[in-house]
Amino acid sequence: MGKCEDGHRIPGWKEMQQLPAQWELYKRLVEGVPEGIAVKDVLVGNHWAYVEAESGCGMAMVVHGGRGLYGLYPKARCMELRDLAAQCVSWNFLEASVGVAALNAWYSTPENAAAAGMKIEEKGSNDGFDLYRSLCAGKRVTVVGHFPLIERLADECELTVLERNPHGDDVPDPGCEYIIPHQDVTFMTGITLTNKTMPRLLQLSRESGGSAILVGPSVVPAPVLYEYGVDCMAGSIIVDPERAKAAVMQAATSGIFKHGVQKMRVERPGWLESLK
Helix, strand or coil: CCECCCCCECCCHHHHCCCCHHHHHHHHHHHCCCCCCEEEEEEECCCEEEEEECCEEEEEECCCCECCCCCCCCHHHHCEHHHHHHHHHCCEHHHHHHHHHHHHHHHCCHHHHHHCCCECCCCCCCCHHHHCHHHHCCCEEEEECCCCCHHHHCCCCEEEEEECCCCCCCEEHHHHHHHHHHCCEEEEECHHHHCCCHHHHHHHHHHHCCEEEEECCCCCCCHHHHHHCCCEEECEEECCHHHHHHHHHCCCCHHHHHCCEEECEEECCCHHHHCC
16 A cells, blocks of 8 residues: 555555546556555665566666655555556656656566567677667668667668757757657657656657657566557566666666666567568
8 A cells, every 4th residue: 555654655556546638658557567566675776776576576767857855765665566656657757767667577577578478589689779770771760868879870761869968969859749750760768658758759659650669678568558659669677686686786877788687679469560
């Protein structure tokens, strides 16, 4: 119920159900987390939020800012996983980061990701941009979020990078309204779920009729997202919880993928075949 010794309850799934229709995508994600799963531990490091539950472990990139002060400590460890996942709707983005990590403690467990059709390349790259590079060749491609080395796509496609804190040739992210409806492929950082821009970005992508690919450790590989226009979820699973937990505690950045975290992807059935 989200209660600790003082009896104070953090609003969770029960309160989330009263939110208006604009929150439907978030409600569907949290609804998919079963009741009765206990949270065992919550870590918030410099770069990653990490949630350990009876179902498994999940992570998400830490996003700072938003409204107010972080209010989940120390009660987060007293909550059921579904109630902690409901924090994904918080306008305090640090709380929302923990909520997304809690979603991944259900959807991104190796067992549940495998049931959703997880693919991992045994040899070669599991990076979402490398995997779908041929899909981008000669196309209009937008990437939401300035990923490291994203410029490597620029020679192969008509590339636009939308970024909240733009630099170089980046376009400020309000440009999404004008650009995404005309793209062949749109890559979106998983952080768009945390900062609440994902529902609108997916609406704009559907207008284009192009492909929508979610990329990054914060990606929640939930098949329900296919109903909102997602074609691929290139996220990650935690294969060694102790190593991953230690990496979070020691402020690992992208190096976490060498310490218990494995990149993977889940694709809409028939998606790539439909593009041929």
